[in-house]
Amino acid sequence: MSDYSSRAPAVATAVALPATVYLIAMGAFALGMASYVTAGLMPLIAGAFSVSVAMAAQLVTAFTLAYGLGSPLVVALLPARAQRPGLLGALGVFVLANGASALAGDFAGLLLWRAVAGVGAGVYLALGIAAAAGVAAAPQRGKAIAVIMGGMAGGTVLGVPLSLLLAQQLGWTAALWLVASLGALALAGLLWQLPVLPEVAATSLRRKLALLADGQVLAILLVSLLAAIASLGMYTFIAPLLAWSAQGTAISATPFLWAWGVGGIAGSVLVGPWADKVRPPKLTLFILLLLALALCALPLAAGWSAWLMLAPIVLWGAAGWALQVPQNQQLLDARARQGDGNLAIALNESALYLGSAIGAAMGGLLLLLDWPAWLLAAGAAVVAAMAVLLQLALWRKRAQ
Known part of the structure; x- marks a missing residue:
């Protein structure tokens, strides 16, 4: 049921999930915020860059298109031995892209960085779900995936209103800095806690496309x-x-x-x-x-x-x-x-x-x-x- 060839031994379901799963979920929380917060920031961004709200809405389009179309391509090209660095790298790209979005000097630059953030988010979630299922014991893999999805849901429900409230007080960039900060915390924790993941079977791009x-x-x-x-x-x-x-x-x-x-x-x-x-x-x-x-x-x-x-x-x-x-x-x-x-x-x-x-x-x-x-x-x-x-x-x- 997992990408990984080695199976964790079956244990009682009462055993707690590894801390790694919750750190991956923290990153997913930041992803949930990033996926929806831009829609709430559109009026502020439109005013800051003197563009229409309709044009500002293309930031959401850039993020979602890059997420939906770019991330499967990156995952397909990722080498079999690069699961751990791929996960950490994707989260790092996501963090940097959100920080760069907050520092963007023009709308075109902001649009580009939202697309980069979308790719990073999509790759991180795909690898994160697989990694969570891989580090959890076999009887708890469903629960591990549920924790990751709960992180996404929490970022949408709790994180988005919080970030929008912060934006109203400190400006729209504050919301993106909050997203980047939470992602950076998750990244620091994973650099410390994420174990070496069991290698998946090496597969050519042609076989992956099959x-x-x-x-x-x-x-x-x-x-x-x-x-x-x-x-x-x-x-x-x-x-x-x-x-x-x-x-x-x-x-x-x-x-x-x-x-x-x-x-x-x-x-x-x-x-x-x-x-x-x-x-x-x-x-x-x-x-x-x-x-x-x-x-x-x-x-x-x-x-x-x-x-x-x-x-x-x-x-x-x-x-x-x-x-x-x-x-x-x-x-x-x-x-x-x-x-x-x-x-x-x-x-x-x-x-x-x-x-x-x-x-x-x-x-x-x-x-x-x-x-x-x-x-x-x-x-x-x-x-x-x-x-x-x-x-x-x-x-x-x-x-x-």
Whole structure:
């Protein structure tokens, strides 16, 4: 189930996870902040560089495109013996790029450094998940992956509001310095604590690209893509759905965004123990059912009262974040013999970002066509149901 050829001996699940896992999660916390904080800083950055907000929004595009497209390429080119230096190097690049972003003298330079930060973030997360699974004992690998995803969720839910508050008091660069500082702390800890990782099997680039012809991997990635279209795509349109539900009454989206994020943290934490007890395909199916149920309940709750939406939003956030734990487990398991599970994870992250972009584009088109906002949630539920059906077919096929 891991990239690494040597297996940790089975121990009682009561044994604590290695400190290395929590240090990797600290880096993931900084990644979670960096992935979303720029969107909140856009008005301040637009004013600082005298550009439009629409132009400032391209900083998010640069980060996400580099993350989704650049990181799998770097992971594919990484030598088999470079897992430990690759992990440390990726985090170092991420830290330096965020510091350089804060020091950028013009918008073009800032745009470039956000792209570099995106590549570093994507490579670090892919290698970090594989490393966490490798250093943890066999019965705790699901829990280790859950800790990393919990770090990402915590960075989004807790770190982003904190960094935006800091930016309001000290300027937009303070938020990026905070991200860089947390990443630097994680890097210092990993330089001290990260053990020499067992080597993965040396694989040529041509054999690594053969991963794209692995039907099992492609099916897992398609499930992630559909789930991201439904979950991350719909996240973009919480505010329009609230406006439709409130029928003209002013209502802040902040409590609902917090509810989604708190659900995400809870889901990342709670899925850990179950990930080591329930087979990943079955757990994925169960989580997808919860996601579809939450998205189905969302427009029904919105039709009664905006505040009734809080319950399905919490469940939606929990399911959306928890899902990637068994998904990454399945990918590591599927490519264990080939030794390129970290590349599969990088492709999974790309699928998530692509799904988010597709979902946002489809929702935006429906709004331009003056479709009611409740149909966005209903459409997201349909896509989630498609993911359920696909996962059910995969589960039945593997059970045969």
